[in-house]
Amino acid sequence: MFEKLKQKLKRVAERIRKKAEPELVPTLEVPPVSEPEVLPEAPPELPPKVPPEAPPKAPPSKKVPKVPPAKPKAPPEIPSPEKPRRVLRRVVKRITRRELSPKDVEDIIWELQVGLLESDVAVPVTDSIIERVKSGLVGRKLGLKEDPKKLADEVLRQAIQEVLVTERKVDLLGTIDAKRAKGEPAVIVFVGINGHGKTTSIAKLARYLMGRGYKVVLAAADTFRAAGIEQLEIHAERLNVGVVKQRRGADAAAVAYDAISHAKAKGLDVVLVDTAGRMQTDVNLMDEMKKIVRVAKPDLVIFVGDALTGNDAVEQARTFDQTVGITGSILCKMDADARGGAALSITQVTGKPILFLGTGQGYDDLVEFKPEIILNALFGD
Numbered sequence: 001m002f003e004k005l006k007q008k009l010k011r012v013a014e015r016i017r018k019k020a021e022p023e024l025v026p027t028l029e030v031p032p033v034s035e036p037e038v039l040p041e042a043p044p045e046l047p048p049k050v051p052p053e054a055p056p057k058a059p060p061s062k063k064v065p066k067v068p069p070a071k072p073k074a075p076p077e078i079p080s081p082e083k084p085r086r087v088l089r090r091v092v093k094r095i096t097r098r099e100l101s102p103k104d105v106e107d108i109i110w111e112l113q114v115g116l117l118e119s120d121v122a123v124p125v126t127d128s129i130i131e132r133v134k135s136g137l138v139g140r141k142l143g144l145k146e147d148p149k150k151l152a153d154e155v156l157r158q159a160i161q162e163v164l165v166t167e168r169k170v171d172l173l174g175t176i177d178a179k180r181a182k183g184e185p186a187v188i189v190f191v192g193i194n195g196h197g198k199t200t201s202i203a204k205l206a207r208y209l210m211g212r213g214y215k216v217v218l219a220a221a222d223t224f225r226a227a228g229i230e231q232l233e234i235h236a237e238r239l240n241v242g243v244v245k246q247r248r249g250a251d252a253a254a255v256a257y258d259a260i261s262h263a264k265a266k267g268l269d270v271v272l273v274d275t276a277g278r279m280q281t282d283v284n285l286m287d288e289m290k291k292i293v294r295v296a297k298p299d300l301v302i303f304v305g306d307a308l309t310g311n312d313a314v315e316q317a318r319t320f321d322q323t324v325g326i327t328g329s330i331l332c333k334m335d336a337d338a339r340g341g342a343a344l345s346i347t348q349v350t351g352k353p354i355l356f357l358g359t360g361q362g363y364d365d366l367v368e369f370k371p372e373i374i375l376n377a378l379f380g381d
């Protein structure tokens with residue numbers, strides 16, 4: 001998952017680390033004048049003057065007089081108006097940390113921005129990640145014991161985590177339980193483009209729910225293609241779960257309605273409604289989708305997106321949300337996604353959480369979404 005993006009973030013983290021790395025800065029150290037062991041016999045190897053490599057910016061120590069340095073062996077040359085005193089100066093290298101300047105950060109941000117956009121992260125999401133990284137880095141100065149590598153990882157991790165969480169939370173099992181308490185089935189409608197994983201995700205979710213003791217029925221409301229109905233039937237048979245269907249071309253909303261009636265009559269807990277895949281730009285088909293939602297009055301509408309399509313999946317989610325109102329998303333094919341754009345973008349763009357990730361073609365390849373899954377894929381070893 002996300003191999004490419006992971007590599008890019010690694011490079012950015014490396015650059016942050018280098019900028020925040022401690023520097024060996026030559027600086028002046030003036031031991032107290034009264035130190036008896038160094039006053040008369042200054043070690044010959046010590047340079048009598050500040051060597052040329054001392055940086056002009058080196059902050060003068062408080063104890064350094066503003067007068068030119070005294071040569072230990074030539075007291076008459078000391079042009080000090082004050083009481084002459086012998087001062088021994090030593091140049092030492094001292095470890096200092098630099099504060100990250102806006103310029104330092106600008107270079108890093110540029111690389112991060114390019115990396116995110118190349119990984120198909122949506123522009124507004126890229127912008128908010130880089131804003132967060134910028135404010136996490138500019139003016140930041142590490143303590144001597146702090147690890148620059150940790151700083152880099154923390155700032156990047158935090159910025160990405162923040163785009164993965166929504167204020168709205170969706171409690172799938174809680175929703176089903178609440179309906180069950182009222183003696184009604186919970187209705188979940190799945191929307192999304194053909195071939196992106198709807199039917200497979202429904203089968204996986206049926207397995208997930210049955211494994212937790214819920215009684216499930218599937219509604220074959222993808223009446224557009226005969227294969228759509230058959231595909232759901234094959235899964236239903238393998239999973240040993242009921243499926244309500246009509247002939248090909250039947251009114252999809254009527255199929256959903258039938259399935260809900262069936263669930264009510266049989267005391268089932270959940271109706272999972274499969275729908276025909278349609279392009280989000282197809283107005284007629286989107287109207288049909290609205291009709292299904294109007295009739296089925298679903299408790300949850302789940303957009304199923306294909307992570308491999310990157311930004312397209314995000315745009316689709318946005319359009320479905322505007323048209324029928326989605327509750328959250330399932331992002332499929334995460335096992336094959338090297339870029340990560342959809343996973344990083346879809347939450348912030350829709351304002352709706354990702355509920356599950358599809359991680360393979362098997363029925364158990366469905367993972368409850370947690371930001372840590374993405375973060376560990378991006379920053380783990």
Ligand SMILES: Nc1nc2c(ncn2[C@@H]2O[C@H](COP(=O)(O)OP(=O)(O)O)[C@@H](O)[C@H]2O)c(=O)[nH]1
Nearest residue numbers: 194195196197198199200332333358359360361
């Ligand atoms: N690798 C992988 N393939 C998936 C995943 N989810 C679905 N698929 C495959 O994607 C193809 C289309 O899925 P399908 O459920 O038929 O999509 P639908 O047209 O939206 O119903 C099938 O070959 C699935 O096996 C996933 O999480 N990982």
Ligand SMILES: [Mg+2]
Nearest residue numbers: 198199222228
């Ligand atoms: Mg299908």
